Amino acid sequence: MLTRRSAFKAAAGIAATATFGVTQGAYAADMVVKVGINLSYTGADSESATRVANGGILAFEEANKYKEVKGVTFEPVKLDDGTATAGQYDPAQAATNARKMVSDKGYIAALGPQMSGAGKAMSPILSAGNLATITPSSTNPDITDPKFAAQYRPNGKAIYFRTVATDAYQGPNMANYMADVLKVKSVFVLDDSGAYGVGIADSFQAQAEKKGIKVLGRDRLDPKAVDYATILTKIKSMNPDALYYGGVGQAGVKLAKQAYEIIPNVIKAGGDGMQSADLLKGAGFPAVEGWYATVASPHVTDDPKTKDFSDRYFARFNLRPDDYTVTCYTGARVIIEAVKMLVNAGKPVNRDTVRDAIQATKISNTLQGPVEFDENGDLKNKVISVFQIKKDTTKPLDDPDAQYKYVGVAPMA
Structure with missing residues (x-):
């Protein structure tokens, strides 16, 4: 289980090219960093979206409660890419949400989207702003396939990470x-x-x-x-x-x-x-x-090792988590650990350094097992x-x- 004591390993030499952020010692007041949680809260998949999003919200609430990252407060922001007109996810709305996050320097990373159609609309925009997102459930392989890199990540670096297989x-x-x-x-x-x-x-x-x-x-x-x-x-x-x-x-x-x-x-x-x-x-x-x-992930909600998480989740939301709740929680934990590593190393916290830290993630003991991304952002664990x-x-x-x-x-x- 990923805890506050979990190790986070990152490659040396992470870029320190901040245009905003915080460095070690600058703790007169907490730095508030935004993390978008872009899912389809309107339409046919709304209840699933809420259940999944709650996993990320719980992770950030706990990180703030226990002051896991010195001088940093996480602010999760829900962005809805579903519309009543579409009756489900709407790629146009997803693109609007991506532009909103990219234009606001307060966002250092995101979770989502829930659906691949939304992911295809968002990815080029997120790439232009070098804003990393970790999807807990979007599985279309084209978005991270290097054959389509010019379309979905025109800036070159992977920005679309997954805590699920494709x-x-x-x-x-x-x-x-x-x-x-x-x-x-x-x-x-x-x-x-x-x-x-x-x-x-x-x-x-x-x-x-x-x-x-x-x-x-x-x-x-x-x-x-x-x-x-x-x-x-x-x-x-x-x-x-x-x-x-x-x-x-x-x-x-x-x-x-x-x-x-x-x-x-x-x-x-x-x-x-x-x-x-x-x-x-x-x-x-x-x-x-x-x-x-x-x-597209290991089934873990019946595992006794996840009971503590499940009980905390139920106490907070009066719902039981599913496996994609867990993958969203894991994605949030990856972001938290990335920021923690940067602060502890005296590095700036911004979307560039956070992206690089996410890319370098190697965590062996999350709720869903080991988490490590390949060079395209795909999870190396392929359990279905x-x-x-x-x-x-x-x-x-x-x-x-x-x-x-x-x-x-x-x-x-």
């Missing part, structure tokens, strides 16, 4: 699980047209074909459409063993409801976009029963966890921690 692993590993564990022979693939949904569906489909699963077809859902009966009736006529959906809750809720009515006996699975309280509330039982979903929704009437039916049962680690591709 869909280069999440989609393929679920295809392996379907083939090796569920013995699926045929599948129909859907996506919701978003960056995340298309990307994870593409990677799932490619690996499914490699594993010998027959892909009977591929189609795209309009997230704002009300009725998916036509496509589901077509899928029913093909009689697949399984349905795989790449996408998030806006289309996912309606898909779960209507798929239960039209293809009730088909195995159904999706990525982490189908692992949320929003799905449980929006579609409900019995429609969601049996759905599989992956999470698999869950299945199984109704537990003894617990709240909209509590993902209770209703999603962990069934194991997805086999590596």
Whole structure:
């Protein structure tokens, strides 16, 4: 577990090119540093966003309470990239939020975004301002792929870090699980047209074909459409063993409801976009029963080592954390430790030095295990966890921690 005593190792020679900040000895008053928490608080994924954001908020509150970094107070600022018009994340709003943070020198880092479509809109802007962000749940691999560096990090340095694996692993590993564990022979693939949904569906489909699963077809859902009966009736006529959906809750809720009515006996699975309280509330039982979903991190909320964190979180927010709450908490802890290391070394605290310290992170004992980033900002640990929704009437039916049962680690591709 990452604690106030956790070691933080950073490469020597971190740049000291401050245009603002604090150096050792300048403690007449606390320096207040802003950290944006950019998630989709409006729309179909709002409850998940709140649950995730609370992990980062708790980390900063505790750091301030215990005065972990001498002379520094952390100010987490929530920025909403969801809009009522979009009904979920809105790339245009995400870009606006990125510009807001970059234009305010008080921001030294950020957490988020939640969704990859928002990440694609934000990343070039954050790169221009050299403002590092750590996403707890955005998994589209293009954003950190060096092939697309000119598009997503035009200034060269990695600024988009992750405390989760990418869909280069999440989609393929679920295809392996379907083939090796569920013995699926045929599948129909859907996506919701978003960056995340298309990307994870593409990677799932490619690996499914490699594993010998027959892909009977591929189609795209309009997230704002009300009725998916036509496509589901077509899928029913093909009689697949399984349905795989790449996408998030806006289309996912309606898909779960209507798929239960039209293809009730088909195995159904999706990525982490189908692992949320929003799905449980929006579609409900019995429609969601049996759905599989992956999470792009180790499953740790059932681990006794996380009990203290879980209890502190519940006491503060009256909610139980999920695995992406943990990855957000971890991201916040990385930022806290980066700032602590800079202050202790007498280095300026600004977005340039913080970015470099985040890049150099090597922490072995976070709640989710070791955290270290490669040169592109991707987490080196690639664990993909698999869950299945199984109704537990003894617990709240909209509590993902209770209703999603962990069934194991997805086999590596």
